[in-house]
Amino acid sequence: MVSFKLKDIATREERFAQGHKMCPGCGVAITVRQIMASFEEPVVIANATGCLEICSGTFPHSSWKVPWIHSAFPNAASTIAGLESMYRAKLKRGEIHKERKIKFLAFGGDGGTYDIGFQALSGAAERGHNFVYVCLDNEGYMNTGGQRSSATPPGARTTTSEVGKVLQGKQQFRKDLTRIMAAHNIPYAAQAAPSKWLDLMKKAYRAFEVEGPAFINVLCNCPTGWHADPARGLEFVQRAVDSCFWPLYEVESGVVRITYKPRKKIPVVEWFKDQGRFKHLLRPENEELLESIQVEVDRIWNQLLKDAGEEM
Amino acid sequence: MEKGTMKKTKSKSRRVFLTGDGAIAEAMRQINPHVVAAYPITPSTQVVETFARFVADGLVDTEFVVTESEHSAMSACVGAAAGGGRVMTVTGSQGLAYMFEVLGVTSGLRLPMVMAIANRALNSPLNIHGDHSDTMAMRDMGWIHLYSENGQEAYDNTVQAFRIAENPNVRTPVLVAIDGFQTSHMVETLTVETDELVKKFIGKYIPSYPMIDIDNPVLYGAADRPDYYMEHKRNQLVGMINAPEVIQQVGKEYGDLTGRYYGLVEEYRMEDAEYAIVVMSATAGSVKDVIEQLREEGVAAGLLKIRAFRPFPADEVAKSLSRTKSVAVLDRCGTGGAQGGPLFLEVRTALYEEKSPPQVINYIFGLGGRDLPLRDIKDVYLRLREIARTGKRGKLVDFLNLRE
Ligand SMILES: Cc1ncc(C[n+]2csc(CCOP(=O)(O)OP(=O)(O)O)c2C)c(N)n1
Ligand code: SF4
Numbered sequence: 001m002v003s004f005k006l007k008d009i010a011t012r013e014e015r016f017a018q019g020h021k022m023c024p025g026c027g028v029a030i031t032v033r034q035i036m037a038s039f040e041e042p043v044v045i046a047n048a049t050g051c052l053e054i055c056s057g058t059f060p061h062s063s064w065k066v067p068w069i070h071s072a073f074p075n076a077a078s079t080i081a082g083l084e085s086m087y088r089a090k091l092k093r094g095e096i097h098k099e100r101k102i103k104f105l106a107f108g109g110d111g112g113t114y115d116i117g118f119q120a121l122s123g124a125a126e127r128g129h130n131f132v133y134v135c136l137d138n139e140g141y142m143n144t145g146g147q148r149s150s151a152t153p154p155g156a157r158t159t160t161s162e163v164g165k166v167l168q169g170k171q172q173f174r175k176d177l178t179r180i181m182a183a184h185n186i187p188y189a190a191q192a193a194p195s196k197w198l199d200l201m202k203k204a205y206r207a208f209e210v211e212g213p214a215f216i217n218v219l220c221n222c223p224t225g226w227h228a229d230p231a232r233g234l235e236f237v238q239r240a241v242d243s244c245f246w247p248l249y250e251v252e253s254g255v256v257r258i259t260y261k262p263r264k265k266i267p268v269v270e271w272f273k274d275q276g277r278f279k280h281l282l283r284p285e286n287e288e289l290l291e292s293i294q295v296e297v298d299r300i301w302n303q304l305l306k307d308a309g310e311e312m
Numbered sequence: 313m314e315k316g317t318m319k320k321t322k323s324k325s326r327r328v329f330l331t332g333d334g335a336i337a338e339a340m341r342q343i344n345p346h347v348v349a350a351y352p353i354t355p356s357t358q359v360v361e362t363f364a365r366f367v368a369d370g371l372v373d374t375e376f377v378v379t380e381s382e383h384s385a386m387s388a389c390v391g392a393a394a395g396g397g398r399v400m401t402v403t404g405s406q407g408l409a410y411m412f413e414v415l416g417v418t419s420g421l422r423l424p425m426v427m428a429i430a431n432r433a434l435n436s437p438l439n440i441h442g443d444h445s446d447t448m449a450m451r452d453m454g455w456i457h458l459y460s461e462n463g464q465e466a467y468d469n470t471v472q473a474f475r476i477a478e479n480p481n482v483r484t485p486v487l488v489a490i491d492g493f494q495t496s497h498m499v500e501t502l503t504v505e506t507d508e509l510v511k512k513f514i515g516k517y518i519p520s521y522p523m524i525d526i527d528n529p530v531l532y533g534a535a536d537r538p539d540y541y542m543e544h545k546r547n548q549l550v551g552m553i554n555a556p557e558v559i560q561q562v563g564k565e566y567g568d569l570t571g572r573y574y575g576l577v578e579e580y581r582m583e584d585a586e587y588a589i590v591v592m593s594a595t596a597g598s599v600k601d602v603i604e605q606l607r608e609e610g611v612a613a614g615l616l617k618i619r620a621f622r623p624f625p626a627d628e629v630a631k632s633l634s635r636t637k638s639v640a641v642l643d644r645c646g647t648g649g650a651q652g653g654p655l656f657l658e659v660r661t662a663l664y665e666e667k668s669p670p671q672v673i674n675y676i677f678g679l680g681g682r683d684l685p686l687r688d689i690k691d692v693y694l695r696l697r698e699i700a701r702t703g704k705r706g707k708l709v710d711f712l713n714l715r716e
Contacts, residue, residue, distance in 0.1 A: 042526040046391060059534040059544075067523040069394050070533035071417045075387035078379065082349060082391025082399075085375040087524055089346035089397055092373050102526055120387065123380030 004205040006198075009037045013065075020063040021055040025230025027220035027237060028052050028136045031194045032107070035134055035216075038204035042066070043103040044083055048076035048112030051143040051222075052136060076106040076113075077121040081129045103208050104131040110151035111141040113217075114177050125184040125213040132207045132214045135177065138222035146225040150175040153245070154293050155286070157277045158225075168286055169277070173296055181215040182251035188214040190250035190259075194221075195238035199248055199259050206250070219246045227276025239271040244301040249308065256308040265301075268294050325503045325570065332495035335463040335502060336402070336428045336488070337362035339470035341372055342510035346397030349377040349388035353407040354440045355492040356430035360402055382407040386414040393423035394532050396522020398474065400425060404492060405432035408446045412453075418485045419454025420548060421532050422520075424477035427455075428470060429489040430496040431593070431644075433680040441681020442492030444592070444644040448654045454548060456486040456555055457621040459592040461578075464502040466490045468572055469619075471505075474514045475562045482558050483520060484551035491594035491644075493681060505570055513569060552623045559620055576625035578617040581607065582632055585614025587696035588670075590633070590659050591642040592618045595677070595684060602689040613693045618655065626662040633663060637700035638671045640692045642712070644678045652709045671705045677712035688712050 016036045022029040028051055045068045047053040053070045056063040071079045084104040090096045108117050113135040121133060140158050141147040148161040154173045157163045161170035182189040187210040192200040200218065207214035219240055221233035228236055240246040241260065245268055248260040269290055272278035281290055305312050330338060337359045340348065350360045360378075367376045375392075379385040385401050393399040403411065408429065418425060433439040434446055447457060458473060460466040466488065473486040490496055505513075521530045536544055560575050567573030578596070581603055582588065589599050596617040606613040616632050618625070633639050641660075643653020650657060656674035663669040675692060677684050692712070699705055 044395075044523055044526065054535055057531060057534045059536050059540050062531050062534065064531060065529060067526060067529045068531050069391065069523060070535070071387060071390050071421075072413055075383065075390075075414065078384035078387035079391035081377065081379075081384070082347065082388030082393075083395045083523060084391075085347045085349070085377050085388065086392040086395030086397050086399075089373070089375040089392075090395075090524060092375075093346070095397075096524065102524065119381060120384045123384050126380070127377065 004038070004202055008040065009201065012037050012040060015043070015065045016056070017063045017065060019061065021058070022051065023224050023230065025221070025223045025233045026051070027194055027222060027233050028138060030234070031136060031200070031218045031220050034194060034197050034201050035204045038201040039103065039208040041101055041103045041208065043105050045069070046071070046076045046080040046083065046106045048106070048108035048117055049073035049143070050109035050112050051138070052107055052109070054143055073112055074116040075120050076108045076117060077124040077133055080104050080106040080131045081124040081127065084129045084131050104129070106131060106133045108133070108135055109142070110135060110137040110139060111149045113137070114150045114175050122184065125181065125186050125215065128212050130212055132204070132216070135215070135217045136220050137217055138220045138225060140222070140225050142222050142225040151177065154296070155278065155281045155289055157280065163280045168280055168289060176300065178215070178217045184213070185254065186213040186215060187211065188250065188252050190215070191217045191246065191248055193219045193237045193241050193246060193248060195234040195241060196248055196260055203250060203259070225277070228274060232274070236271070236275060239266065242266045243268045243271040243297065245271055245297050247301060247304055249304060256304065258304065258308045258310060268297050325505045327501055328504050329499050329501055330463055331358065331497050331499050332463040332466045332490045333358035333430065333497070334362060335467040336470050336490070337366070338504055339467050339510070340400060341366045342507050343398065343400070343471065343474060343514060344372045345374050345400045347375045347377065347389070347392035347399050348401065349379055349385045349392065349399070350401045351379050351382045351385045351403065351407060353382070353404055355432060355442070355496040356402045356404050356428065358496070359428060382410040383414060386411040386418065389425055390414060390417055390421065390423060393418070393425045394421065395524045396519035398517050400427070402428045404430045405434055405446045408450060409434060412450060415450055415453040415455065417533070422483040422548065422551060423485060424483050425485045426470065426473040426477055427485065427487045429487050430492045431489050432492040439680035440492070442494055443679045443681070445646060445679070447487065447489050448645040451622060451654060454484065454552070455622060456484055456552070458486060458488050458619055459621060460488060460490045460495065461594055461596045461617065462495055463498065463500040464572070466495060467502060467504065468566065468570070468574065471510055471513060472562050472566050472574065476555065476559055478517055479558045480520065481554040482551045484555060489593065494594040503570070509569060513566065555623050556620070556625060574619065576620040577628045577632065578619060579632055580615040580617065582614040582616060584612055586612040586637045586700060587693050588614045588616055588633055588636045588639045589642060589689070589692060590616045590618065590629070590639060590655065592621060592655065593644070595642060595644065598684060598686055599689055602686050602693065606690065606693055611693060611697060621655070624658050624662070626658070629659055629662040630666060633659070633670060634666045636670045638673070638696040640673050640675055640696055642675050642677050646676060646679065647709060656709070671699050673699070673705060673707070674709045675712045676709065682713055684713055
């Protein structure tokens with residue numbers, strides 16, 4: 001593989017073509033384009049049910065210029081595991097030329113990854129298939145109308161974690177899936193955001209470079225589900241990064257490396273601002289709740305700094 | 313159809329002692345699929361374990377993917393089959409239920425593959441023993457179903473299943489079922505063909521739209537809106553419609569090579585039978601024994617064994633049973649509130665167009681491994697004779713060997 005060069009990205013053919021039906025300003029679409037442009041080897045894709053799948057592969061249209069399969073919601077990881085196994089079987093039998101290197105990529109939303117597809121992902125990672133799994137984390141089940149997932153931030157209003165007289169949105173904190181995947185001791189796990197596109201693309205490049213399972217968790221803005229201005233999506237994502245709610249880091253062979261450290265860490269309330277799903281959190285009566293979220297965000301961030309051997 | 317007549321064959325087949333599970337594993341070794349993805353569950357675990365030994369000894373060059381669940385096993389099979397090679401899995405009962413979501417994906421995407429099943433009861437209550445409630449629950453998932461009476465048939469069906477599934481006019485997944493424990497764990501003497509014969513018989517697989525062929529990108533599993541879904545589902549059915557002819561062709565070709573011929577159904581002493589039992593799998597063996605006894609006593613008993621339950625061989629069933637006076641369909645599966653067991657519903661419907669159809673009754677038997685003693689089978693025939701004599705049918709659906 002040649003090394004990662006910006007020039008190559010600019011000249012590379014788009015393999016995720018225009019004409020898909022993602023909402024305007026959708027962070028998932030931006031992320032997928034960035035991922036697809038970050039490497040040049042031939043690739044086979046498995047896509048879990050969700051926004052990306054529905055919007056890029058509804059008969060008779062497709063945005064994919066590469067072999068692509070959708071099977072169901074929970075099984076992108078196990079489907080790609082099967083494909084990768086078939087590839088190895090064919091290599092072994094000489095049915096494919098050994099120089100013919102093919103990459104295997106799975107896409108899933110946070111629902112298809114943190115929740116219903118978690119077991120399949122964990123299994124495929126443990127078995128060591130040579131694949132890259134990209135979680136397009138828009139913090140909810142957006143394709144189906146914006147329900148909560150285990151990636152949904154605390155306090156967020158979703159259609160299954162409502163704001164009412166006694167409840168103020170999602171009651172729980174979020175699952176730290178990136179760390180969980182790193183705990184599988186796979187060669188590469190990383191967290192990224194499309195607002196830091198170069199960082200994201202370098203991570204994707206590295207993920208395809210390593211032998212064995214690689215996992216990238218990408219925070220993708222969802223104007224529709226976040227009830228937030230489509231034109232400012234990347235700004236919102238960057239606020240999540242700058243508040244350290246969504247730190248950018250990678251774990252390679254057990255070594256944690258923070259790839260972007262905000263010069264000035266902003267309060268989480270800054271990240272919650274301007275998004276309809278968090279509106280109620282800004283009300284005075286929810287001050288305590290907000291404070292408790294801040295405490296948890298700080299705790300996790302400090303732990304990450306410690307794990308990365310950095311100063312607090 | 314003639315079965316079991318050990319015609320002298322050209323190839324040097326072997327007589328071996330094997331369990332039903334062992335017979336399937338032996339066929340798998342000879343078939344040497346590109347990918348086997350599976351998860352253990354009693355009573356088919358021995359297939360997976362035996363195959364694991366073959367892998368460890370380098371007797372196959374299969375990519376053996378031992379998944380963390382059956383859902384993932386079937387999903388990996390989908391990915392692998394779409395990749396473009398031979399794929400197989402093994403399961404039953406809860407494992408099959410756990411796969412359910414993906415079973416329709418396999419058939420909907422027209423992915424040829426073979427799944428061996430050791431039939432087992434479904435929870436609850438938990439029960440590891442044989443009955444057909446697992447495969448009957450998925451009877452309309454678009455899979456071809458082949459049921460085996462014994463280890464020999466398990467072996468033969470597994471080999472033939474690949475030819476059926478992969479036929480370009482079929483391109484439909486096939487399941488090969490054996491009865492849990494009765495067949496899966498029973499050691500029998502059976503004939504195993506040479507590796508060369510099996511290899512030649514199944515031939516080289518030429519996949520239709522391999523995803524691994526990256527120079528010709530294909531898309532599998534697009535979403536359909538109401539404007540296309542029905543047409544696609546109709547197109548899918550073509551494989552099922554073409555299947556009976558292919559199943560018979562393959563069964564004939566296999567018979568010419570091995571001396572063991574297969575069709576959609578097997579008729580046993582049906583040519584002059586007045587009273588018939590319809591059943592699938594291992595129980596057919598017991599029924600044959602009872603028939604021999606009864607024939608000596610002058611009772612014209614016969615058996616219609618269903619090998620291919622899906623697609624259901626309605627014409628063959630109607631033709632075979634129309635000459636009888638009364639018929640008992642034995643379902644190894646509950647009714648679930650339907651008008652009878654699933655096999656019964658099929659048989660009765662198949663006879664609907666007949667001018668003077670026989671009386672048909674239904675028995676539920678053998679749930680969760682409950683034994684079916686020969687005397688109970690005999691009683692069924694005697695009741696059938698009584699129905700024919702008096703014209704009084706009595707209870708439509710009843711149980712066999714049940715403590716009331
Ligand atoms: C087994 C199963 N349960 C539920 C659904 C309904 N469903 C389809 S997509 C989806 C949510 C997708 O959410 P996510 O994975 O976060 O992706 P997004 O649409 O947000 O990109 C749900 C609940 C399904 N298709 N299959
Ligand atoms: S709902 Fe959200 S994630 Fe889905 S396409 Fe629209 S903006 Fe993108």
